[in-house]
Amino acid sequence: MKRQNTEKLVMPASLLILTAGVLAAVLAVAGIGTDTEELKRKVSLIEELQGMNRALKPCEEALAAFNGLEKKRPPAMSAILADRLPRHKPQSVTQSATKLTEGWTLVMKEVTFSEIPVGKAMFLAREAERAGLSEGAPPWRLRRCSVRPSPGNPGSGQAALTFEALRKDAD
Amino acid sequence: MQTKPEMTDMKWARVCWAIDLVPDGPVVIRAERGRGGLQYSRIPPEQARASLGVLPSGAVTTGCITVRDSLTHRLNVPFSSRTKAMKVLPSMLDIELPFPLESCSYCFLPDASAAAPGSTSSIAVAARTAEITKTLERYRAEGFDPMVLDHEGLALWTQGLAEHPLPAGDETPRVVARLEQDSCTLAAGLGRRFLASYSSGSSDIAQVERFLRVQLPGDADRRTDWIWTGSLAGRGGDPSGLMEKLPASRPGTSTVTSEPEAFAARGLAARVLINGPLACNLRSGPAVHPRLVARARTATMKTALSLAAAGLLLAAMAVGWRAAVKARERTLEAQFQSLCSELAGYEVTARGRDAILTVNREVERRMAEMKPFLRAFSPSLTHRLASAADMAKAYDMEYASLDLADETVSITGTAGDWEACDALLKQLRSYGYSARLDREDPRPQDGRIPFTVSTRPTP
Numbered sequence: 050m051k052r053q054n055t056e057k058l059v060m061p062a063s064l065l066i067l068t069a070g071v072l073a074a075v076l077a078v079a080g081i082g083t084d085t086e087e088l089k090r091k092v093s094l095i096e097e098l099q100g101m102n103r104a105l106k107p108c109e110e111a112l113a114a115f116n117g118l119e120k121k122r123p124p125a126m127s128a129i130l131a132d133r134l135p136r137h138k139p140q141s142v143t144q145s146a147t148k149l150t151e152g153w154t155l156v157m158k159e160v161t162f163s164e165i166p167v168g169k170a171m172f173l174a175r176e177a178e179r180a181g182l183s184e185g186a187p188p189w190r191l192r193r194c195s196v197r198p199s200p201g202n203p204g205s206g207q208a209a210l211t212f213e214a215l216r217k218d219a220d
Numbered sequence: 221m222q223t224k225p226e227m228t229d230m231k232w233a234r235v236c237w238a239i240d241l242v243p244d245g246p247v248v249i250r251a252e253r254g255r256g257g258l259q260y261s262r263i264p265p266e267q268a269r270a271s272l273g274v275l276p277s278g279a280v281t282t283g284c285i286t287v288r289d290s291l292t293h294r295l296n297v298p299f300s301s302r303t304k305a306m307k308v309l310p311s312m313l314d315i316e317l318p319f320p321l322e323s324c325s326y327c328f329l330p331d332a333s334a335a336a337p338g339s340t341s342s343i344a345v346a347a348r349t350a351e352i353t354k355t356l357e358r359y360r361a362e363g364f365d366p367m368v369l370d371h372e373g374l375a376l377w378t379q380g381l382a383e384h385p386l387p388a389g390d391e392t393p394r395v396v397a398r399l400e401q402d403s404c405t406l407a408a409g410l411g412r413r414f415l416a417s418y419s420s421g422s423s424d425i426a427q428v429e430r431f432l433r434v435q436l437p438g439d440a441d442r443r444t445d446w447i448w449t450g451s452l453a454g455r456g457g458d459p460s461g462l463m464e465k466l467p468a469s470r471p472g473t474s475t476v477t478s479e480p481e482a483f484a485a486r487g488l489a490a491r492v493l494i495n496g497p498l499a500c501n502l503r504s505g506p507a508v509h510p511r512l513v514a515r516a517r518t519a520t521m522k523t524a525l526s527l528a529a530a531g532l533l534l535a536a537m538a539v540g541w542r543a544a545v546k547a548r549e550r551t552l553e554a555q556f557q558s559l560c561s562e563l564a565g566y567e568v569t570a571r572g573r574d575a576i577l578t579v580n581r582e583v584e585r586r587m588a589e590m591k592p593f594l595r596a597f598s599p600s601l602t603h604r605l606a607s608a609a610d611m612a613k614a615y616d617m618e619y620a621s622l623d624l625a626d627e628t629v630s631i632t633g634t635a636g637d638w639e640a641c642d643a644l645l646k647q648l649r650s651y652g653y654s655a656r657l658d659r660e661d662p663r664p665q666d667g668r669i670p671f672t673v674s675t676r677p678t679p
Contacts, residue, residue: 056517056520056521059520059521059524059525060520060523060524060527062524062528063523063524063525063527063528063531064527065531066527066528066531066532066535067527067528067530067531067534068531069531069535070530070531070532070533070534070535070538071531071534073534073535073538073539074534074535074537074538076538077537077538077541077542080542081541084545087549088545088548088549088552091549091552091553091556092552094556094572094573094575094576095552095555095556095559097576098556098559098560098563098576098579099559101563101579101580101583102559102562102563104583104587105563105583105586105587105590107594108586108587108590108591108593108594109590111590111593111594111596111597112590112593114593114597115593115596149589149590149592149593150586150589150590153593155592167609168609171602171605171606171609174601174602174605175602178600178602187596188596190595190596190600190601191600191601191602191605192601192625192626193601193623193624193625193626194601194605194622194623194624194625195621195622195623195624196619196621196622196623197620197621197622198618198619198620198621213592215592215593215596
């Protein structure tokens with residue numbers, strides 16, 4: 050009797066399982082579109098981040114290159130001026146500084162000459178940029194150059210050279 | 221009680237042992253499905269009893285209830301749907317029977333050959349439960365317990381068609397007559413269509429002719445196809461003289477089957493293995509053979525388990541898909557958060573588009589901080605300055621002012637000719653400056669052309 054009852058229950062139970070399985074499959078199939086959309090959305094967000102990462106990479110590599118330098122301070126501009134242009138004293142040298150990342154500071158120096166041969170001004174710019182490179186230190190880089198040749202003497206005049214360099218103070 | 225279809229359907233059977241009880245002792249035929257059709261072999265009863273002790277899977281034993289102990293009756297229902305017809309057939313049979321249907325074992329065999337358009341024709345085969353019990357007891361007394369209890373008349377008829385086929389459309393009256401020591405059994409029909417069966421313990425020719433007149437009315441003039449079988453037919457004639465007298469009243473061809481004493485047994489075996497439309501099993505209800513009950517139960521269990529397995533498989537696939545999607549989502553989410561944190565430099569708590577906005581702000585801030593580092597690797601401004609100076613020399617230009625930065629340029633002065641200004645503009649544009657050239661008329665005092673080259677003001 051007990052066995053017969055069990056046998057009677059087997060078919061309804063099986064049909065119940067089959068129905069549940071079919072229902073689950075139908076729900077899964079119905080959800081495929083939503084699932085795919087959600088996955089695509091997540092992938093597109095990741096691709097957006099990867100795009101940002103690609104844009105950031107060169108900057109990080111440049112920073113890494115600076116972090117790898119032996120010296121973390123650029124050569125002194127006063128020494129360069131004194132060494133390279135001993136006969137041309139600048140009218141003024143102004144400095145400004147901006148804090149950057151990982152302890153680095155952007156230093157700007159504007160060197161103004163009331164009268165200097167244009168060739169000498171260009172020489173100073175080249176020498177200032179070379180000085181840091183030869184010493185394994187952060188180089189100066191010419192950011193801006195403004196020359197006003199004297200009337201009647203186009204080879205000479207007033208010049209303002211703005212240099213920038215990166216400096217890391219000791220930790 | 222009506223026989224369930226699964227007790228008749230023997231498609232699974234490969235071997236069939238048919239036992240026909242005759243006065244000389246049981247006739248046992250072993251039939252097996254082969255490439256060339258059914259292969260019959262006659263087995264001595266003793267050997268059969270020993271072999272059937274342990275019946276292998278796929279083997280069936282069959283026997284028959286005699287025509288005398290059972291009945292066949294044609295029922296026509298004006299429904300083309302067999303399912304509908306099957307609902308009313310028991311009631312129709314109940315009306316026809318002289319005893320209660322409840323005391324019978326019966327089944328309805330579809331006979332499409334006799335159905336008029338829009339109707340269903342069936343042959344009802346029935347036997348009283350008491351007769352079935354007696355028949356089974358006779359079998360058991362001989363040491364057999366047939367799983368299928370077929371109808372003798374139908375077995376004679378179908379085997380007659382199998383061994384002596386009729387061409388399609390032939391409507392010749394046919395009588396398959398089985399002559400045994402204790403009985404004479406007839407199965408009559410027109411062409412391939414079974415009409416009725418008759419059995420008599422005596423060899424009263426008048427009774428037999430009456431049966432034939434009823435079943436084959438108006439066919440006395442037509443040639444009748446006589447097929448003789450049974451143990452008496454095999455001995456070259458019967459004492460009652462039916463083999464001579466009946467064809468005399470209804471002339472026609474007269475054929476004695478090969479091995480006539482085993483003809484009925486061959487018919488029984490063939491009906492099980494071929495499983496044709498007239499297959500029947502009168503063992504129903506409590507009389508069903510335990511092996512068939514067990515087999516039906518196993519089949520039900522197998523079906524149920526297959527359904528359950530299919531359901532589980534579908535559910536597993538659905539769950540697996542969800543799990544795979546969730547896992548992929550988790551992986552992408554982890555990758556997203558990791559990238560967010562890496563780019564922002566801290567753990568970003570925002571999610572989705574908000575996180576992107578946060579990270580973007582942070583990346584722009586970091587890029588602005590790191591821009592001077594990247595700028596240090598860009599071409600030096602001194603090259604542009606030198607180039608501008610070289611061009612002044614080469615093209616006879618005098619600069620009144622020169623202002624040069626990474627993104628902007630402004631040069632004023634005078635040039636000896638128009639082309640010089642163009643050359644300077646071209647050079648500056650090659651450095652990426654979006655510069656514009658303004659020229660004035662040549663000065664009257666020296667003919668030099670004042671010019672201004674400057675980057676376009678940002679709109």
